[in-house]
Amino acid sequence: MSALQVTLIDYGAGNLPSVERALRLLGADTLRASEPAALASSRAIVLPGVGHFGALMRALDRGRMLAPLREAICGGVPFLGICLGLQALYTMSEEDPSHAGLGILPGRIQPLPKTAKLPHMGWNQVRRQRSSVLLRNVSEDAYFYFAHSYAALEASQSAVAICEHGVPFVAALEQGSVLAVQFHPEKSGEPGAKVLANYLEYARQKSLAGGAAG
Amino acid sequence: MTLARRIIPCLDTDGARVVKGVQFVGLRDAGEPAELAARYNREGADELVVLDIAASRDRRPTFLETIRCVAEQLAIPLTAGGGVGSLEDGRSILWNGADKLTVNTAAVQRPELIEELSREFGAQAVVLAIDARRVGGPQANRWEVIIRGGRETTGRDAVTWAREGVERGAGEILLTSMDRDGTRSGFDCALTAAVSGAVSVPVIASGGADRPEDFLAVFVEGRADAALAASIFHDNVQGLGALKQFLASRGIPVRLSS
Numbered sequence: 163m164s165a166l167q168v169t170l171i172d173y174g175a176g177n178l179p180s181v182e183r184a185l186r187l188l189g190a191d192t193l194r195a196s197e198p199a200a201l202a203s204s205r206a207i208v209l210p211g212v213g214h215f216g217a218l219m220r221a222l223d224r225g226r227m228l229a230p231l232r233e234a235i236c237g238g239v240p241f242l243g244i245c246l247g248l249q250a251l252y253t254m255s256e257e258d259p260s261h262a263g264l265g266i267l268p269g270r271i272q273p274l275p276k277t278a279k280l281p282h283m284g285w286n287q288v289r290r291q292r293s294s295v296l297l298r299n300v301s302e303d304a305y306f307y308f309a310h311s312y313a314a315l316e317a318s319q320s321a322v323a324i325c326e327h328g329v330p331f332v333a334a335l336e337q338g339s340v341l342a343v344q345f346h347p348e349k350s351g352e353p354g355a356k357v358l359a360n361y362l363e364y365a366r367q368k369s370l371a372g373g374a375a376g
Numbered sequence: 377m378t379l380a381r382r383i384i385p386c387l388d389t390d391g392a393r394v395v396k397g398v399q400f401v402g403l404r405d406a407g408e409p410a411e412l413a414a415r416y417n418r419e420g421a422d423e424l425v426v427l428d429i430a431a432s433r434d435r436r437p438t439f440l441e442t443i444r445c446v447a448e449q450l451a452i453p454l455t456a457g458g459g460v461g462s463l464e465d466g467r468s469i470l471w472n473g474a475d476k477l478t479v480n481t482a483a484v485q486r487p488e489l490i491e492e493l494s495r496e497f498g499a500q501a502v503v504l505a506i507d508a509r510r511v512g513g514p515q516a517n518r519w520e521v522i523i524r525g526g527r528e529t530t531g532r533d534a535v536t537w538a539r540e541g542v543e544r545g546a547g548e549i550l551l552t553s554m555d556r557d558g559t560r561s562g563f564d565c566a567l568t569a570a571v572s573g574a575v576s577v578p579v580i581a582s583g584g585a586d587r588p589e590d591f592l593a594v595f596v597e598g599r600a601d602a603a604l605a606a607s608i609f610h611d612n613v614q615g616l617g618a619l620k621q622f623l624a625s626r627g628i629p630v631r632l633s634s
Contacts, residue, residue, distance in 0.1 A: 176470040176497060180447065212475075213498030276576065279601065281500045281547050283578050285380040285422055285631045305380060305631040307453060309475070309500040326377045349475065351451045351633075 166366045167191040169204040171231065171247075173211075173221035177348060181210040181244060184348040188359050198230040204239050205372075206365035207231070210348075211246025215271065215312065216258030218246050223261075232264050235340060240365035242358075243342035245310060248335065251342055257312050266340055272315045278328035281311045286325050286345075288333040294322035295364050296334055296341055296357050304353035306333070306345035313344060339368065380631040381595050381623070382422035382602035383616060384580060385609045387412055389458075391428050391435035392442060396558070396607050406610045409442050414449040416609065419616040420633040423453045425550070425604060427478070429525055431459025440472045447473025455503055455550075466493050470501065478550055480505040481523040484530055484537070487544055494545025503580075504546035508534035508567055509554040519567050522554050534567070535574050542575045549579045550604070556584025558607065563590055568598030580604050588614070588622040595628050 168185055172178055172194040182192050185208070195201055209231075211218050222228050235241045243251055252263045255271035263271070274282055285305040290297065306325075313331035317324075325333035325344065334343045334357075341361060347354035387394045387409050394406040413424055426446050428439040436459075443456050456469050457478025469477045477497070483489050483504060493502045507526060508519040519534035538549050551571050553564035561584050568581040578601035581594045585605035594600045608614040620630045 176501060177475065179471070179473060180475070183448070184451070212500065214495075279578050280576060281578075282379065283500060283548060284382050284601065287377050289377060309453070311499065327379060346453075349451065349453045355451065 165189055165191045166206060166362060166369060167193055168206045168208055168362070168365070169193050169195045169200060171207065171209045171222075171227065172196040173218060173225065173227070175211045175213065175218070175246070177210045177212050177244070177346065180348045181208060184355065184358055185362070188355065188362055190362050196225055198226050201227070201230045201234050204234055205369045206240045206242075206362070207234055208242045208244065209247035209250060210244045211250065212309070213246065214257065215246060215249055215255040215263075216261045218250055219258070219261035219263065228264070232266070235264070235266055238339050240339045240361070240368050241341060242361045244348070245344060245346055248332070248342035248344050249312060249314070251340065252314060255312060267318070267320060267335070267337065269314065269316045269318065271312050273312050274310075274331070275328040281309055282313075282327040283309050286327065288323040288325045290323050291321050294334065295336055296343065296360050297323060298360050300353050300356050300360075305350070306343075306347070306353060307349040308345045310344060378629040379601075380422065380629050381600070382580075383591070383619060383630070384423045384425055384602055384604040385412070385416045385421050385616070386425040386427065386582070386604050386606040387446070388427050388429050388606055389439065389442060390430045391432075391438040394610065395429070396610065406607070410445040410449050412610065413446040416616065417450050417452055420620060420631070421452060421616055422631055423455065423602070424450060425455045425478070427456070428458030431525075440468055443469060443472040443474055457503070457505060461489070463492055463496055466497060470497060476501045476503050476548070478503045478505040480507070483541065484521060484523050484532065487540065490541055490544040490546055494547070499545050499547035502546050503548045503550050504538070504541040505550040505552070506534055506538060506541070506571075507552045507554050510564070510567070517566055517570065519570070526554055535570050538571045539574050542577050546577065548577050549575060551579055551581055553583035557582070559584055560586035560608070562586060563594035563598060563600075563603065565593050565598035568594055568600050572599040572601070578602060586613075588619050591619060591623060592626050592628065595623070
């Protein structure tokens with residue numbers, strides 16, 4: 163069986179190499195995509211991201227990646243958003259209201275409250291909301307590495323795990339084939355590797371099912 | 377659900393090899409960076425810091441290669457720095473596999489650098505490293521910023537500088553007590569508490585670590601978010617697992633390896 167090829171959206175995010183490395187250690191092939199053509203035949207798309215919301219959306223726009231990415235996600239290609247890659251799924255972010263998000267999920271990204279130290283930086287635990295693809299066979303008390311000051315604060319149906327730093331926020335979400343985590347699985351030791359492996363397994367199953375049907 | 381206090385081993389390097397000295401002088405060889413990195417990753421370090429304390433221009437490519445080799449060993453975050461003076465320096469450090477960079481002397485000389493780095497890479501990637509030395513006697517609780525690897529005093533107040541650095545966009549402070557560095561006489565908890573209370577970002581305490589009780593003190597009295605040490609880990613004086621077990625038994629939230 164050939165390895166699943168994962169398309170990594172390359173917009174200049176600093177964590178791309180470590181996400182790439184983590185996926186390869188799990189047996190996946192990876193392809194960096196910085197132009198629309200690379201998305202066309204994707205079987206799995208990962209959007210890593212660190213830094214500024216506006217910088218991400220601007221880079222996607224400049225690379226003419228916005229529409230093709232939205233199309234692929236809406237078309238059911240298994241998608242994994244990491245950190246800023248989760249935030250990009252929403253309609254907008256208060257970090258930079260002048261750039262719209264992908265709008266796959268309703269609602270907005272908001273700042274974490276200043277009552278806690280920001281950025282929310284370090285290892286934290288999450289509370290499960292319901293059964294999850296990404297957290298399957300991951301211990302309930304596992305720690306994940308976070309590094310962010312903004313988050314999805316509004317509880318929604320898509321949330322599968324909640325974390326808390328001053329206020330509760332979405333730590334992991336799943337809506338159909340749209341999966342995303344606020345933490346960095348590529349920096350979260352064994353539990354993080356398990357989350358990525360769960361995503362790859364999901365994408366592989368989906369790819370096989372799609373292949374059989376088509 | 378609480379954010380765990382972090383334990384961070386630090387690799388001080390001459391670009392290629394891990395070295396250790398007392399208060400930045402009398403350096404001796406302490407091992408191979410990638411080997412130590414792999415060990416700490418395995419033993420439950422929460423993060424790793426690798427510094428180029430020589431930070432000479434001609435050794436730069438060697439240090440970047442060191443960052444690459446270290447990053448390859450890790451499934452935890454990596455912070456790297458030493459001699460960062462420009463966006464280009466910052467970019468090369470991050471693109472070679474570090475998640476965060478430290479900036480020190482160059483930021484004191486030109487504080488706008490912090491804003492530039494933060495705007496480009498995000499506050500979460502910019503760690504302001506401050507080397508501080510007590511002035512005015514043991515009771516004064518005043519500390520001065522020292523630069524150029526401990527060789528030059530600035531007259532600048534460490535707490536004020538930390539606050540300014542955060543206002544300019546630093547996402548974390550790596551605070552080293554130059555009085556305690558390498559002495560194994562415990563962290564400077566008063567210094568750490570003064571800075572931690574003055575800024576809104578996490579503070580990593582550094583300098584003086586010896587016994588598990590020192591770590592407990594810097595988390596409780598010093599209100600540190602993370603504690604960094606080098607030689608006690610390199611020399612196997614203190615095991616990471618045992619240290620974290622001790623802290624957990626005293627009610628400090630730590631990440632215990634599953």
